Amino acid sequence: MESSFITQEIGSFRKPQYLSGKFHSVEGTEEYAKLCQKATVETLETFDQAGLQNVGVGGEMFRWEMYEHFAKRVSNIEFYGLVRSFDNRYYKKGSVMGELKRTGPFHLQELEYLLKLTQKPLKVPITGAYTMMEWSFNEHYRSRRELAMKFAELIQEEIADLQEAWKRSGRKEKLEIQIDEPAATTHPSEMDIVVDSMNASLDKFKGIEFTLHVCYSKDYRILYDRIPEMGFHGYNLEYANRDSLSVNNKIREGYEDLRHFNSINETLSEKRFIGLGVTDVHIDTIESEELIEKRIEYALGILQDPKLLRINPDCGLRTRSREVGYRKLLNMVEATKAVDKKI
Amino acid sequence: MEVTTFVYGIYPRSDRLRLDYGRFERGLLTSEKLKTIIKEEKDRFYDLTDGIGMVTDPLFNWYDIFRPVALSVEGINLGPLRRYGETNTFYREPIIAGKGGLRFNALSDHEFNENPPFPMFYWGSRNILPIFPSPVAMYNMSFTDRNVNLHEFSENLLEIYAKLADEIGSKNIVIFSPKIGEHEIEEIENIGPKHGIILVSPGGIGKSDFDNTSLKFHSIIVNNIRDLELAANHSRMPGLGILDAHNTRVETKEEIKKHVEAIENTGILKNIVLTHNDYMDFLPRSIADRKVKILQEVN
Known part of the structure; x- marks a missing residue:
């Protein structure tokens, strides 16, 4: 029997030590390719064991981090050092010099x-232009809009x-591309730039399923309001982080x-789906199957149609150990199956 | 016009400290060793900022601007990760469930997984200013139990801040508010006449913020030249965030001098504090160091 929900990951998964320990020193060499390939095979095995359906790109083993990977492959971006994201987690923030x-x-x-x-369904995450x-x-472009639109050109x-590459492979199903825009709602007054740069990235393509991933937004409503203007088929979003860990809550605030x-989706002739974040990627607590079931059922109670739901973690699991990441995915898959049986 | 320079807030960790924190988190470095390294790094910062008129502790051991206060004050717990302002930086949202005193002496050694390790401040041989998050900003950026009212929460925190400032031996206190909220200035007035307040708010100030207060601040730092007059009306030493803490372009001494001359020519100000427009943790360390150097040269 075909399952009602697709389970998917969002993007990154913790790299094995043999890859993370050497990544920067071997990047671009044959050894890098071999190590990334080995880590991808192992990560796909982990995803298989967890029972995940869409395996993304195998945990982004070829990428150090979502910003840096992109920025390093673009001319005139200089790196002066690391900048803090949270706690003791840092990222390389580039300076656009030309x-x-x-x-x-x-x-x-x-x-x-x-x-x-693999023949399993894939989904390729690409960091979005606005993010x-x-x-x-920005030390070069005259405005933030101009810089965002330039990044959109590169994404196109x-x-x-x-x-x-997808066409060459002969795959029958649609190529799935997920645009990662964690920064999308950080400046509500710039939502026009967000929408315009996203659409400029995607508009010319046909036959691709596009999704948008946003996380840790202060207010998703400003994003939802613009859905009718954006060419995405679905939205993979973080919710578990803002929800209680208590199983028995009647109101699940996170969702x-x-x-x-x-209310926005109901006005559209072509409905969009939600990739529902059901496990928090910033804590080691393994959410129980029961809790995840409750979250899925709560969301289903609102959206009504299982076809409008895919099930995923809030974000990439790279900040957790591989063991914790696996256990979170496993419970997510089992909980999804349990809900599936009930409907 | 008299010029005073000022470096405040969370300053970027050096690569060495960042890596040592990583070792500490993986259990490869003891808390005692990390404390020593933090002290060494703070001493280096005090050397680096030698000649800067006013400095706060660089807060290398603060995971975010609310964390040590949230962990050391009764009635506050840590919640989920939230985006800080409009940046790619995150903070743990405090959950305010009640009010109370300090759980422990925040100026003494203390262990917390969520913010290793205390004390809140270390100053070595340097005179530093204590810096704290504005109680109103903290309240507004927290998840708050309906039973805890803003005024009581704010009054309680200000009392704690005043005590800690006394222990450090500082008459002045830096209050950092990402964005001034309703009643914020009136609440700060409750600190009492004993302490001078240096108000830093990257979000800017407006005339109506001061409608219900007669408080004369020690200093108010603004980021727009046009707000300097308002800052001067309500403080003894208005200040300008002249260095951009959100861009790697390093300002030149000449650019800064030109701004200062333009301000001087208006004849409105007798003195001015020159600083940066947000805390420097949004920059790579090497760039922050260069900006501090420029500030020293202006001095």
Whole structure:
């Protein structure tokens, strides 16, 4: 029997030590490719054991981090050092010093390897134009809009390369691309730039399923309000982080704003789906199957149609150990199956 | 016009400290060793900022601007990760469930997984200013139990801040507010006449913020030249965030001098504090160091 829900990951998974310990020193070499491939195989095995259906790109083993991977493959971005994200977690924030140009594809090597390796459904995450702009220091372009639109041009080139590779592989199903825009709602007054740069990245493509991933937004409603203008088929969002760990809550606060999504979605002739974040990627607590079931059922109670729900963690699991990441995914899959049986 | 320079808030960790924190988290470095390293790093910061008129502790051991207060004051717990302002930086949202005193002496050694390790401040041989999050900003950026009212929460925190400032031996206290909220200035007035307040708010100030207060601040730092007059009306030493803490472009001494001359020519101010427009943790360390150097040269 076909399951009602697709389970998927969002993107990153913790790299094995043999890869993370050497990543920067071997990046771009043959050894890098071999280590990334080995780690991808192992991560896919972990995903298989957990029972995950869509395996993304095998945990983004070819990428150090979502911003840096992109920025390092673009000319005229300089890195002066690391900047804190939270606690003792840092990322390399680049400074845009001149006209931006792709120095080569960002994710082609990864996708081509995945296509050879597995027949499972894949989803390629690409960091979005607005987030790339927001997370860069701009020392060159006249405005934030101009910089975001420039990044959108580069993303368009990247998607064209990925689509070509997909066609060459002969896969029958649609290529799935997830645009990662964690910064999307950080400046409510700039939502026009967010929407315009997203649409500029995607507009020219047909036959691709596009989803948007946003996380840790202060207010998703400003995103939901713009859904009718955006060319995405679905939205993979973080909810578990804002929800209680208590199983028995009658009101699940983390998922309440799905009502607003639903009110927008009901006005659309072509409905969008939600990739529902059901496990918090910033805590080691393994949410029980029962808790995850309650979360899925609560969301289903609002959206009514199982076809409008996919099930995923809040965000990439790279901040957790591989063991914790696996156990979170396993409970997520088991809980999804349990809900599936009930409907 | 008299110029005073000022470096405040969370300053970026050096690579060495960042890596040592990583070792500590993996159990490869003891808390005692980490404490020593933090002290060494803070001493280095005090050397680096030698000649800067006013400095706060660089807060290398603060995981975010609310964390040590949230952990050391009764009635506050840590909640989920939230985006800090409009940045790619996050903070743990405090959960305010009640009010109370300090759980322990925040200026003494203390262990917390969520913010290793205390004390809140270390100053070595340097005269530092204590810096704390504005109680109103903290209240507004927290998840708050309906039974805890803003005024009581704010009054309680200000009392704690005043005590800690006394222990450090500082008459002045830096209150950091990402964005001034309703009643914020009136609440700060409750600190009493004994302490001078240096108000830093990257979000800016407005005339109506001061409608219900007669408090004369020690200093108010603004980020727009046009707000300097308002800051001067309500403080003894208005200040300007002239260095951009959100861009790696390093300002030149000439640019800063030009701004200062323009301000001087208006004849409105007798003195001015020159500083940065937000705390420097949004920059790579090497750039923050260069900006401090520029500030020293202006001095």
